[in-house]
Amino acid sequence: MSTSFEQLQIAQTYLDKLQELGIGEPTPIQAEGIPVLLQGKDAIIQSQTGTGKTLAYLLPALERIDPTQKQLQVMIIVPTRELGMQIMQEIEKLTSGGPIRSQSLIGGAAVARQIEKLRLHPHIVVGTPGRLLELMKVRKLTLHHVKMGIVDEVDQVFELGSMQDVEAVLKGMLRTSQMVFVSATIPQSTEQAAGRWLKDPVIIKINPSQRTAETLEHHYVVCQEREKIDTLRRLVRMIKPTSAIVFINVTDDIAQVVGKLQYVGLSVEALYGEASKQDRAKVMGNFREGKFQLLLATDVAARGLDIEGVTHVFHLDVATNAEYYLHRVGRTGRMGREGTSISIVTSRELFIIEKFEKQLGITIEPKAMYEGRLVDPAQDRSAATMRSRREAARPSAAPSRSGSTGAREAAAPASAVRVSAVAPDARGQQAAAPAKPAAQGKTAAAGKAVSKAQRERDRKSKGAPRWLKEKQQNKEE
Known part of the structure; x- marks a missing residue:
């Protein structure tokens, strides 16, 4: 039996937004994760990429925001600017025209401009660890009212050398804040780190044995x-x-x-x-x-x-x-x-x-x-x-690449025999093929011997400098 977003007790405002975006039914990770997060429990969410994990934590996060309050209430930590901007786009789609304010606090952007926008009192921010900590140190960002903290791509956040920054940011939150770690891959080291920050977390994994999409x-x-x-x-x-x-x-x-x-x-x-x-x-x-x-x-x-x-x-x-x-x-x-x-x-x-x-x-x-x-x-x-068989069977009019005189002499009579065997005589009748000259066999054998000797010399001189090859060729001539 499939679950609908209505059954997950999502507010009508967001149901209408989801309908506008063409999102009909929740994915398995959304159906399992949203109820847990709505209850305020800490959680580890693991599911293969492309299964809708972002929406699985965004909808409960937005539900927890009280727009009448001017404090920061939800913080999302990301490893890269691109992921941060992508999450911001999803937030803006869900909150456009509403009272909830959001802001990105990612590295690479002007700090002064971000500080100026913080005066508008955003309810939800998406930031990289370094920039968040930088703003906390100058006391332009306070986390004392944050109800929910989310670390997306948590394994990557911890691996990028920003472990100390992340820990410093998390220490700025209240111990009663809800914490959520999200990623497609949760290695053992990440689970150990999660044990320090999450309180009795609910571990949500969808098809952990299916590491990649079936499609x-x-x-x-x-x-x-x-x-x-x-x-x-x-x-x-x-x-x-x-x-x-x-x-x-x-x-x-x-x-x-x-x-x-x-x-x-x-x-x-x-x-x-x-x-x-x-x-x-x-x-x-x-x-x-x-x-x-x-x-x-x-x-x-x-x-x-x-x-x-x-x-x-x-x-x-x-x-x-x-x-x-x-x-x-x-x-x-x-x-x-x-x-x-x-x-x-x-x-x-x-x-x-x-x-x-x-x-x-x-x-x-x-x-x-x-x-x-x-x-x-x-x-x-x-x-x-x-292809190689067809090329081998195809008659070649060009002389051998070896350049052997004996090979050319051996090839000429054979060609003449093939042509004369089908050539009509002057009276329009087909003439009989002339007998093979007695000396032809000897000539062919001599040609093969010369060709074999030439190939052996070519093999021995392979890799020799050009001047040495030319000297050897002039000597033979």
Whole structure:
């Protein structure tokens, strides 16, 4: 029996907003998480990416706000600016035209402007740990009235070297405040940290064994390291994705990779970590509007992003661990939509793919490009074999690439025999094929011997400098 938002006791104001947004029924994580949070209990919410976790905590958080009070009542901590802006957009959709005020407090924006907006007394803020702590130290932000604190992508927040900042921010809240930790992956270290801040938390996990969406397809393509850029180009030209994200591991390489991809004709822009808030917002806005095809990003930059229309994720660099792979592929196949993940790997990186399969309980299928399609490598090999057989059977008018005089002499009589065997005589009758000259067999045998000796010399001189090869050739002549 399906559950409706009405049954979850959501206020009519938000029911109307959900209807306007085209959101009909709650997802499993929303149906299970919303009642727990509405009761004011601490919780750990874990569910695969793209299942609606943001709405699962936003609706109860907004329900707890008293708009008649001027104090800050809900705080959401995020690891990145992009995720913060994305959550702010969801809040604005749900609260537009209403009395609830919201504000983002993320790094990269002007502090003075944020301080000025704090004078409007927002009811809910979304911020990064460093900026929140900075405003607390100058006493422009107080958390004494916060009823509910939420840490989204909690494992990433703790891993980004901001553990001390997060703890300092959480200490500014009352012990009676409700705390919620949210992520698609909750490692053991995060659970241990949660034990310090959460009081008897309710652990909500939906299909923990199903780590990725069932609508996702996982593939990998093998090539040499120097061919990765061209392999990506060929894949994009072949698949023609409307919108896709390309992941790399090293931030320092991102400008160089963008240049290479643009040089080969791909429509791509990058999400730079050191770029200003305005530049990053512009890139994300243009990507959402479809002004370019590929978004190049690192794991941190794209963490938690929900971009409608992303059909493919390409791993130009294989993910450093299974958790990063999980969050990467979660950028597509969201909310029941289909999606495809393609890892571009070398033969030495195949063990990483096998490790991901075991750790995540998924199958990552090998693929090859053949005649404009992604096919099984076995099918590609059989096709290549058939091509080589057809080429071998096709008569060649050109002389042998070896350049052997004996080979050319041996080929000439055979060609003459084939032609004369079907050539008509002067009276229109087919003439009999002339007998094979007795010396022809000897000539062919001599030609084979010369060709074999030439091949042996070529093999021995392989890798020799050009001047030495030319000297040897002149000596033979």
